[in-house]
Amino acid sequence: MQSENRIFDDFVRLVNGAAGTLAGVGREAQGSARERAREWIGGLDFVSRDEFEAVKAMAAAARDEADALRARLEALEARLGAS
Numbered sequence: 001m002q003s004e005n006r007i008f009d010d011f012v013r014l015v016n017g018a019a020g021t022l023a024g025v026g027r028e029a030q031g032s033a034r035e036r037a038r039e040w041i042g043g044l045d046f047v048s049r050d051e052f053e054a055v056k057a058m059a060a061a062a063r064d065e066a067d068a069l070r071a072r073l074e075a076l077e078a079r080l081g082a083s
Contacts, residue, residue, distance in 0.1 A: 047055075
């Protein structure tokens with residue numbers, strides 16, 4: 001009976017060790033894949049979220065300025081047409 005429990009205990013230790021090793025390999029593979037993805041994406045000339053938001057804000061400001069200039073031009077043309 002003692003020998004059966006020892007064989008079972010050894011088997012359980014072996015399975016636990018293998019599970020721990022596989023978990024470590026999985027974490028290492030995941031980290032490596034993430035690093036490769038970052039390197040690959042980094043070489044594609046993507047812009048960061050902050051850069052995108054800055055350009056978006058500048059475009060909105062330019063649109064507002066163009067609208068204001070258009071309104072001034074229309075007002076000047078109306079005054080010239082009335083004279």
